[in-house]
Amino acid sequence: MSVTAPRGFRAAGVAAGIKADGARDVAVVINDGPSRAAAAVFTRNRVKAAPVLWSEQVAKGGRVRAVLLNSGGANACTGAPGFADAHTTAERTADALGDSAAEILVCSTGLIGERLPMPELLAGVDTSVAAAARDGGLDAADAIRTTDSVAKISFRRGDGYTVGGMAKGAGMLAPALATMLAVVTTDADLTAEQCDRLLRAATAASFDRIDADGCLSTNDTVVLMASGASGTTPDEEAFAALLAEVCDDLSRQMIADAEGATKSIAIEVVRAADEDDALEAARAVARNNLFKCAMYGEDPNWGRVLAAVGTTSAAFEPDQIDVAINGVWVCRKGGVGEDRSRVDLTGRDVTVTVDLSAGGASATVWTTDLTNEYVHENSAYSS
């Protein structure tokens, strides 16, 4: 179902010959309306790939007819010629749809620093637009995979409308493929302003809270398109909750599929002074290589959790922090707590709870362990 679960959308995923192995590598998601309200959020990296630079301009208009995505090449650090390639891709998609390039988003994922094979890509644009259909959501999700072992899709039914989505990307990423792309669709009737506000809120609480290796891609893009085909103007709060569920579901699928990872780790920070503090502390733990190695070794090394939290500016007293690993409070008041041998780390899912004893706010960041497989994926790969 994926992006085609809501009415008003067609999609396709085709093999255009960009990937050497002949796998699907071009996807399109088309909004047939009646509305074209849309919004997008992009990487905060200041080195932005050409498709991001193009799509930022398109998204400002608040209307999107289609998103054209390719795997097998990031079109990043490719200068003015790379930007021209992104523009050409949008124009070709617009031509195929009899529409305007000003409403075509372009997303790319793959190696940085290489031009895309334009003849193959442009042929793929034609093929994918021609193939786009109401049942094409899964093929599209398949076509945007790089090292993802499975296609990532989600959908939820609301009161008279539906939200669907697809994503690619994961924590442990192959070289220079460190990109997260997500396309979320709905047949609810929303304004562009609503799309923007609701997508930013949902992204901040989902995609922004997975952090596999602290590396920020040049290509990250999350898009929301609203076709209005259901004829339903949703209750905003209910829609926001549904959108949050879909984004959270896609985020969790990325962590679960993180290449090279053997653990999916939730870092929960509770009783923080405010949410920013909770997030800063959770992210510091999620990015600490020593902690991540300990998780790989199934070692409940709470000292590394404290050492990571100690690098932040969050409000806490070092002698008031409690830390639980999978429910065992191994650290109490900044010192030794319950017997660490009681911690069971044999499963894939791990929860680390940090109690800052500083207030009533909380936040969770999802991460993975640091493994030999991660190092292998990101060093042995020939790029």
Place this chain on the structure above:
Amino acid sequence: MSVTAPRGFRAAGVAAGIKADGARDVAVVINDGPSRAAAAVFTRNRVKAAPVLWSEQVAKGGRVRAVLLNSGGANACTGAPGFADAHTTAERTADALGDSAAEILVCSTGLIGERLPMPELLAGVDTSVAAAARDGGLDAADAIRTTDSVAKISFRRGDGYTVGGMAKGAGMLAPALATMLAVVTTDADLTAEQCDRLLRAATAASFDRIDADGCLSTNDTVVLMASGASGTTPDEEAFAALLAEVCDDLSRQMIADAEGATKSIAIEVVRAADEDDALEAARAVARNNLFKCAMYGEDPNWGRVLAAVGTTSAAFEPDQIDVAINGVWVCRKGGVGEDRSRVDLTGRDVTVTVDLSAGGASATVWTTDLTNEYVHENSAYSS
């Protein structure tokens, strides 16, 4: 020679039974004067080990008679009992010297979250003070090793005075041993105020610019003691240069000995708007796991360098950055530059030069690659 190269200092390193393998684990460095001027800088981690909390108080007095150091246990996250242990250790050292505990620094390195074996440690204090001698510098440097494969020492002769030093710690560190300790001595005659100012400047340009895994220890301590035994009041600028050389030498030895590392990598950022920008950009590259994996794989993946620099707030234009790896300008103006196949990454030493084209400032940060051995050291180790 090490810390006993300058006149006025005695040192020793003994095996007190803290380390299970019977290796040396207690060191002492004694300043016999006539001056006791001293200063110290400590970890910026807010979770500070007990010996750091103790020594911060001592250092405020600007006078240090001796530093007592142990490996085999960090005495971190041990609460009030751990602080009492640090205090007791200082008192015992003072007793052995017939002096005041208020002028005894204590340093520990090893596992976090465990109490030190005090009977062994206190016996070690007595033995080491009794053994302290003018030729004890190398034994002391040996006794503070944890996973360091070699003792790290340095000395330089100035105009009528000498600067000596020892250090332990490295980039790729065994679990919870992520600590850098350094003791620098001189027989120059300096005030405590000079010691403080000159040590901070030297540390900022050396120990603060090695960054192996971005993990900040709970125990980091750097001490400077001036005995005045040479009778020479040095030209401050000349002394600062000599001190910088010793600190830089010790820092480089740490990176060179980083366990699990196969590369010593200098990240040089040039033509930055100011030094802060240069440092921020260099550190972002040094901490980027994807870049560090690429170095391990001997892959001149400049896209990862740009992606890392792009996460900073340094002044630059993405289409104006040049990147060289071992002298080959693989990235020009943010895009493809010279042929990457010309980059030779087979040696241990790697230099990555990032030209921000934004001004006249520069800075270098030293780091290591991210390897399977690092993951192994930090996960398979039983703690």
